[in-house]
Amino acid sequence: MVNCAHCNTDITLNYCPQCGQSAKLKRIDGHYIQHEILHILHFEKGILYTVKELLLRPGKSIRLFIAENRDRLVKPIVFIIISSLLYTIVNHTFHIEEGYFHIEDMKGSSTNAMNEWVQSHYGYSNIIIGVFIALWLKLFFRNSGYNFFEILILLCFVIGMGMLIFTVFAVVEGLTKLKVLPVSGVVYFIYSTxxxxxxxxxxxxxxxxxxxxxxxxxxxxVSLITLIIGISIDLLIKH
Incomplete structure (x- = not known):
């Protein structure tokens, strides 16, 4: 008999009966890393399965995630961060400088600095954007029975898929030099709607x-708030 390293409960089998912690952790080696990567990509519960479900039946899949089964899809925050990171990597690889907000003639301004932060931190900025979209959705669908946080989970999945759509178009543009990335915005809005x-x-x-x-x-x-905050900061600096 051993004590759980996490909650100090007596363990008689392979797992702690209180918190589920393994009685003995396996060493981190090549097999462990391979298992973790395959677990993330697993077609039944991982990224590939999540993408497939969000492409074919997004509404139903997300409703099931919220109300019944939260094990089949990748966790929404993880999904939006991974998809945003993938887009960022592709964007920097092909030097495609397209973002959500593109403000001309404001170089050196606080607004431009905030815009550059958004383009460099899509994972975090997408969550912030999701918060504001969720507020409007909560207002428009106030009789749906879903609370604000459940709607935010919906948007994490939808925006995550949006970043994957941008990624596909960014790869095509990077390889072919055809200006197809603006089309991704149209596709994204159609998919999101x-x-x-x-x-x-x-x-x-x-x-x-x-x-x-x-x-x-x-x-x-989000665009308006970014502009107002940027202009306000510039005015305070000047005075």
């Missing part, structure tokens, strides 16, 4: 229109 509308069981065009409007207003709200 469809996925969000499906999540809320929108059966009429009005439901999808609300999903599109909430998404657009959320992005505009």
């Amino acid at each position: 469809w996925a969000v509308g499906q999540f809320f069981n929108a059966k009429k065009i009005g439901g999808y229109a609300k999903a599109f409007a909430a998404y657009l207003l959320g992005l505009l709200t």
